Amino acid sequence: MGSRRATIADVARSANVSPSTASVVFSGKTAVSEATRKRVLDAAAALGYSGPDPRAASLRTGRSGIVGVVFEEHLRAAFLDPVKTALMDGLTDAVAPLGAGLLLLRDDQGVGAEGGGASLGSAPLDAVVLVGCSGRLRESLDIVQSRGIPVVVIEGDAGPGIPQIHLDNREAQRQAASHLRALGHEDVGIVALPLDAQRERGPVTDDRLANATVAVTIERLAGARDVYPDAPAVSAAASSIDEGLSAARALLAMRPRPTAIIAQSDLLAAGVIRAAEEAGVRVPEHLSVTGFDGIQVDGLAPYELTTLVQPAVEKGRAAGDAVSRMLAGADVETILFECSFREGNTSGPVP
The missing domain is CATH 3.40.50.2300 (Response regulator)
Structure with a gap:
């Protein structure tokens, strides 16, 4: 093939599958057998095919390099909150050594993304962090867990077995x-x-x-x-x-x-x-x-x-550290952070 960039058709031919099957492996939207998935990824790795999907960048590990972050509110509202932005700073710092990026989603009936695009059900995610989740938490958790994706919850009752980052x-x-x-x-x-x-x-x-x-x-x-x-x-x-x-x-x-x-x-x-x-x-x-x-x-x-x-930054960093440990196969425990009281000049004796 000389210097020509490999295509999905080349990968399909090499793996002895149809181009549609090869595409499905990269999109993650439909389940395929593990044997077929491995054959396609091995062929893509051998051909140097990077593909349109981010997961192709890490074929040897089978990871997409994407950590999903799910908010319970519109993203424009979330980022008007200084606490949320500080939390995201800590989370970003913690996942940086993984070479991972963050995909921001809204917890809209557990499946939708802001503006309609990627969703919890289809996005190629290595792990998910649920932030400030409300009553829709269970639906989001069900979707993530059904895909076998590690999940960490920041300040939400996720039930047993889910690592949580709590505040007192x-x-x-x-x-x-x-x-x-x-x-x-x-x-x-x-x-x-x-x-x-x-x-x-x-x-x-x-x-x-x-x-x-x-x-x-x-x-x-x-x-x-x-x-x-x-x-x-x-x-x-x-x-x-x-x-x-x-x-x-x-x-x-x-x-x-x-x-x-x-x-x-x-x-x-x-x-x-x-x-x-x-x-x-x-x-x-x-x-x-x-x-x-x-x-x-x-x-x-x-x-x-x-x-x-x-400690908003520390909360985000703890969530990112938990993601790293889970992807490495280590056990992760729930963490409780404490606040500190600071007296200013807006409180005084009863008049």
Whole structure:
């Protein structure tokens, strides 16, 4: 063949299969026998065929060089969240030694990708990391596990046998609530992250909480209510300043008005502070505010949030390390990370 680049037809001829069968081996969309798959890959390796599919780049190992990352939200929303971007930084660093790239997917009925393209059911993946999964987690897990692909879950209840990267959400939130209790606060409100995939705004009723599926929200709410069992809560549609502003307006309209508000993220807390300024309520003289995450929020000066600092980069790195170990055939255990409490100037004694 001289210097001509090998084609899929050349591979099929060499492996003594049809071109369609050879294509199926590379696409991974239809199951073929292991013997046929090996024959095609061996022929491709001998011919130096790299193919359109990324898995051909690593024919000797049978790997695609792709780690799927599944989000429960639209990707544009995920990357507006500094915690998610920090987590992705850690994950990217950890899988880099594998020579692997990341394929970002949305957990849309367990199968779809953002914009419709690759999916959990067909993409050539070496491993999958599920991030912040909601009630659709089981469907996604079923798809991944049916393909025999290693999977790691970040902050989601994946059940036994699945390595998970956890954060001490309940204990950390309890610590912030205890801080407010020590300052004398009795009337405390909560601005919560979304409860489920529908991301509805509004008061967190018993019925809504009973049907909640987002583990992070549930755990942080439980931690706050360990200290303030009757604290009213309002759920936001996302972790953003605007959503915090909207939820805090509802809480500040209550009578008696809360003297402190626990926000489940720093972006939500920044929105709470804006709502207080809008209402002529001084922070922390008239209203104490706590956040969660420990991120840098632009435009928050002169305030420095009282918050829980979570190791977001380390969480992503731990997930990537778990992927590496699983691909090497090693056992991987669930990891629990802890937050650290940081007192700023947004909390003070009850007025």
